[in-house]
Amino acid sequence: MIDSSLLKVVATKEYNEEQKKAIAVGFCPECLPTLTDYRILHSFFSEEHKMMVLRVKCSNIAHCEWEEILPGHRSENGLENFFHS
Numbered sequence: 001m002i003d004s005s006l007l008k009v010v011a012t013k014e015y016n017e018e019q020k021k022a023i024a025v026g027f028c029p030e031c032l033p034t035l036t037d038y039r040i041l042h043s044f045f046s047e048e049h050k051m052m053v054l055r056v057k058c059s060n061i062a063h064c065e066w067e068e069i070l071p072g073h074r075s076e077n078g079l080e081n082f083f084h085s
C-alpha cells in the first residue's frame with residue numbers, strides 16, 4: 001500500500017478518497033470506475049522529498065494521459081514485492 005500521507009506530499013494533483021484507494025492498490029484514478037492498472041516508468045531519488053519516488057503512467061495510453069509521481073516504497077520492505085503482489 002502507498003502511504004496516503006506521503007501520496008499527498010509527492011503527488012502533483014489532488015485526489016479524492018476513492019482515487020487514493022485506487023492508486024494505493026495499483027489502478028489509475030482517472031480511469032475509474034474502470035480498473036486500469038498503471039505502469040512504472042522509472043523510480044528515482046527525489047531531492048525535493050528526500051526519498052525514492054516513482055514516475056507512473058496509466059497503461060491505457062490510447063485513452064488516458066494520467067501520469068503521476070508516487071512515493072516509492074520504504075526501503076525496508078523492498079520495491080519488488082510492492083507492485084507484484
Ligand SMILES: [Zn+2]
Nearest residue numbers: 028031058064
Ligand atoms: Zn487512466
